[in-house]
Amino acid sequence: MSDQVTHSVQDDAEHPPERHRGPVVLRRSRQAEDSTTDQRLLDSRGPSDWVHTDPWRVLRIQAEFVEGFGALAEVPRAVTVFGSARTPRDHPEYQLGRDIGTALANAGFAAITGGGPGSMEAVNRGASEAGGLSIGLGIELPFEQGLNPWVDLGVNFRYFFTRKTMFIKYAQAFICLPGGFGTLDELFEALTLVQTKKVTKFPVVLFGRDYWGGLYEWVRNTVLAEGKIGERDAALLHVTDDIDDAVGVVLEAYKAWEDTH
Numbered sequence: 001m002s003d004q005v006t007h008s009v010q011d012d013a014e015h016p017p018e019r020h021r022g023p024v025v026l027r028r029s030r031q032a033e034d035s036t037t038d039q040r041l042l043d044s045r046g047p048s049d050w051v052h053t054d055p056w057r058v059l060r061i062q063a064e065f066v067e068g069f070g071a072l073a074e075v076p077r078a079v080t081v082f083g084s085a086r087t088p089r090d091h092p093e094y095q096l097g098r099d100i101g102t103a104l105a106n107a108g109f110a111a112i113t114g115g116g117p118g119s120m121e122a123v124n125r126g127a128s129e130a131g132g133l134s135i136g137l138g139i140e141l142p143f144e145q146g147l148n149p150w151v152d153l154g155v156n157f158r159y160f161f162t163r164k165t166m167f168i169k170y171a172q173a174f175i176c177l178p179g180g181f182g183t184l185d186e187l188f189e190a191l192t193l194v195q196t197k198k199v200t201k202f203p204v205v206l207f208g209r210d211y212w213g214g215l216y217e218w219v220r221n222t223v224l225a226e227g228k229i230g231e232r233d234a235a236l237l238h239v240t241d242d243i244d245d246a247v248g249v250v251l252e253a254y255k256a257w258e259d260t261h
């Protein structure tokens with residue numbers, strides 16, 4: 001933006017010329033600067049610490065939402081699958097992840113994962129190899145490995161909360177494979193959003209009775225029994241070992257969602 005200088009009919013002490021820079025008015029010695037905004041932008045190389053300030057971060061966060069919404073706007077029906085980043089390729093849970101990715105693709109669902117290694121890679125691989133839409137929402141981490149090779153549509157995020165919005169906004173169900181803190185965080189975030197009716201649509205499937213059974217029993221026998229959640233909250237969890245059952249739960253929820261949208 002270049003400055004505009006205006007003069008009144010008589011230029012005197014009471015009516016000095018004014019320089020307008022957007023909403024800012026500069027008079028007398030305040031308008032001594034004889035350069036345009038473009039010149040000041042292109043000529044200056046000041047300190048760079050402002051890049052790390054919170055107001056600037058807000059703009060980056062906004063940009064991340066805009067990029068994410070833009071990249072994912074056309075995603076058809078989809079399921080977000082969480083699971084361990086540490087599952088080795090020769091582990092049975094890796095094959096399970098591939099089979100779930102394939103089953104979702106065959107049922108017409110895009111598979112959304114965290115885009116990382118382990119179970120995330122397995123699900124993306126199964127979905128991609130079956131000709132489905134394989135989506136990875138990566139996260140910048142100190143020990144980052146980049147998106148796994150079977151992500152066909154990928155978005156990399158700086159902030160966990162932006163990424164979590166995308167996991168939820170673009171899916172109609174969650175499936176959790178065995179996992180650690182990351183998976184547990186994502187599971188409980190999803191449950192809280194459904195419990196508080198921030199999202200109204202989706203079921204949460206815990207895949208693997210041996211792995212999740214203890215948690216499920218604790219939720220029922222302690223958390224529910226002690227009145228910390230209600231029966232309807234506990235019923236949000238569906239534990240299974242059967243891929244057809246998991247996909248059936250997803251399909252049923254999707255039909256219910258479609259009826260209301």
Ligand SMILES: C/C(=C\CNc1ncnc2c1ncn2[C@@H]1O[C@H](COP(=O)(O)O)[C@@H](O)[C@H]1O)CO
Nearest residue numbers: 082083084085086114116139179180181182183
């Ligand atoms: C730890 C290792 C790689 C980390 N890379 C990740 N990339 C993408 N997403 C990740 C990563 N680590 C965790 N996540 C998210 O949390 C869930 C898995 O966490 P868990 O603690 O392993 O269960 C997963 O759903 C991602 O969204 C390589 O060793």
